[in-house]
Amino acid sequence: MDTFSVDIFDPKIYEAQRRPFAEADSLPAWCYTSEAFYRREVDRIFMKVWNFLGRTDQIPNPGDYYALEFAGVPIIITRDKDNQVRAFANTCRHRGAMLLEAGEGNCRAIKCPYHGWVYGLDGSLQGAPDMDETRGFCKEDYGLVPVRLETWGGFMYVNFDPNAEPLMDYLGDLPAILKSHDLDGMVTVRRQEYLLDCNWKLFVENAMEGYHIPTVHQATISKHKAKKPAVQDVKGEFVLLYTQQKGSRALMPGDTGFPEIQTLDERAQNGSFYPNIYPSTMFCCTQDCMWYLEVHPLGPNKMKLIHGACFPKPITQRNDFEDVVKRYYKRWDKTADEDNSISEVQHRGISSPLTRPGRLSFLEPLVYTIDNWVLDRVLGEKTPAGSGIYE
Ligand code: FES
Numbered sequence: 001m002d003t004f005s006v007d008i009f010d011p012k013i014y015e016a017q018r019r020p021f022a023e024a025d026s027l028p029a030w031c032y033t034s035e036a037f038y039r040r041e042v043d044r045i046f047m048k049v050w051n052f053l054g055r056t057d058q059i060p061n062p063g064d065y066y067a068l069e070f071a072g073v074p075i076i077i078t079r080d081k082d083n084q085v086r087a088f089a090n091t092c093r094h095r096g097a098m099l100l101e102a103g104e105g106n107c108r109a110i111k112c113p114y115h116g117w118v119y120g121l122d123g124s125l126q127g128a129p130d131m132d133e134t135r136g137f138c139k140e141d142y143g144l145v146p147v148r149l150e151t152w153g154g155f156m157y158v159n160f161d162p163n164a165e166p167l168m169d170y171l172g173d174l175p176a177i178l179k180s181h182d183l184d185g186m187v188t189v190r191r192q193e194y195l196l197d198c199n200w201k202l203f204v205e206n207a208m209e210g211y212h213i214p215t216v217h218q219a220t221i222s223k224h225k226a227k228k229p230a231v232q233d234v235k236g237e238f239v240l241l242y243t244q245q246k247g248s249r250a251l252m253p254g255d256t257g258f259p260e261i262q263t264l265d266e267r268a269q270n271g272s273f274y275p276n277i278y279p280s281t282m283f284c285c286t287q288d289c290m291w292y293l294e295v296h297p298l299g300p301n302k303m304k305l306i307h308g309a310c311f312p313k314p315i316t317q318r319n320d321f322e323d324v325v326k327r328y329y330k331r332w333d334k335t336a337d338e339d340n341s342i343s344e345v346q347h348r349g350i351s352s353p354l355t356r357p358g359r360l361s362f363l364e365p366l367v368y369t370i371d372n373w374v375l376d377r378v379l380g381e382k383t384p385a386g387s388g389i390y391e
Pocket residue numbers: 092093094095096097112113114115116117
């Protein structure tokens with residue numbers, strides 16, 4: 001289909017993607033390459049949902065802050081002097097200058113680099129020089145614009161939509177499913193950042209299917225072969241892949257690591273959980289640790305990936321932690337390179353004007369589910385494909 005002659009937001013042209021899974025096509029290429037499609041995703045998805053931004057232990061002390069841009073919006077996350085974690089728009093209430101450059105740090109107050117207005121870490125305007133002749137000006141009215149931030153299990157989520165449902169409603173059944181991993185009691189031990197030349201959906205689709213494991217991960221984890229997933233409905237804005245197996249999935253075959261998390265329930269002792277919290281937050285909860293894939297969309301053709309690793313706190317205090325954790329890092333670094341590079345290879349192929357939608361294997365139901373979730377929002381129409389556990 002010629003992209004220039006079609007209205008890419010006309011629901012009728014997605015008939016082949018909206019069929020039942022076994023009959024459906026993959027998404028047309030423009031969903032991954034078009035600037036207009038991406039803008040619509042930002043407006044209708046990233047500006048509306050709970051966006052994952054790592055853990056509160058990245059800013060452990062009062063005065064710590066983390067400034068970043070998410071989906072084009074500069075924000076600041078702070079821990080104020082009462083230990084409360086908050087988020088604000090990174091823009092001065094005087095004439096809009098950006099207050100902090102991207103990065104992490106600690107400060108007593110945030111001072112605008114332009115005319116020196118000063119804000120507390122709770123967002124209140126504390127100093128505004130030479131404003132005494134400005135009629136009706138009241139400092140209380142010019143605090144930083146708050147951004148909703150809520151946490152679950154030590155993880156931070158922000159939402160740019162003041163009317164969005166609370167985070168816990170958005171997550172539905174997921175916190176209960178992962179309860180026995182005691183995510184609150186974990187500590188982030190590493191955050192690795194990668195810039196990828198691919199659309200964010202290609203990366204998410206890859207992470208949620210096991211079809212590529214024997215080929216892409218031939219040299220590393222090809223023994224983790226996927227089985228045909230069976231689906232159970234759940235409540236919440238996520239899909240979850242559960243794979244039954246004994247032993248940590250965070251190690252290369254043959255390596256040994258840390259003992260199992262002590263609080264695991266029976267299901268968690270016998271398998272690993274891979275939820276994708278819509279649209280793009282992937283957790284991997286295995287028997288001895290969890291790792292996450294934090295996706296920041298940067299445009300139709302670019303994304304940032306932050307690969308975070310978390311272990312139970314007592315494990316991180318062991319004398320042999322630094323030595324043993326290297327085996328986990330080896331596994332993650334190698335497989336991240338494999339997944340990152342195949343996602344870029346796919347993006348290069350899909351950017352060809354001659355590419356066409358394809359068909360999906362029975363090992364790729366979540367590609368279908370996630371893509372239809374995106375289409376629901378971008379097109380503004382609902383289909384039955386929603387949340388579920390795939391075992
Ligand atoms: S723009 Fe910040 S003090 Fe003027």
